[in-house]
Amino acid sequence: MTFQDLPHDLSLHPLTDPRLVADVLDLCVPLRDRQAGALCVLICDEEDRLAQPIVIGEIGRPRADERLQLLGNIVQMAQGVIPGGALLLAIARADGLSLTADDELWATAAAVAADQYRLLGVHVVTMHGSREIPYPSAA
DSSP, rough: OOOGGGOOOGGGSTTTSSHHHHHHHHHHHHHHHHOOOEEEEEOOOTSSSSSEEEEEEEOOOHHHHHHHHHHHHHHHHHHHHHHOEEEEEEOOSSSSSSSOHHHHHHHHHHHHHHHSSSSEEEEEEEEEEEEEEEOOOOO
């Protein structure tokens, strides 16, 4: 995984290829945010191409309702900017790539938010690389 592998015409490529997603996440989630813990939201256009990355640093471990409120606010903003677009979510943390209960809580909150906006995926990004979290149902 390295952002040095990104195509020069990245803005023309949809974020649907797992290798491209890994490289883009490597670029968009700096090491300091992995060390501190962060939430990275990639807002994509109608064709799933990266439009705008947003990084919210030092997120801690918010309650389930706080996660839903945060993601709901992001979805509302994204809908206003790019109707018909999509989100790719990354949970940044320092430790290994094993999935945690906290990761699954973020994925569940993202699945609920996806009822209002398309979700391309939820990933964990650490000092060791990245890993997709299996997509949970919102129910």
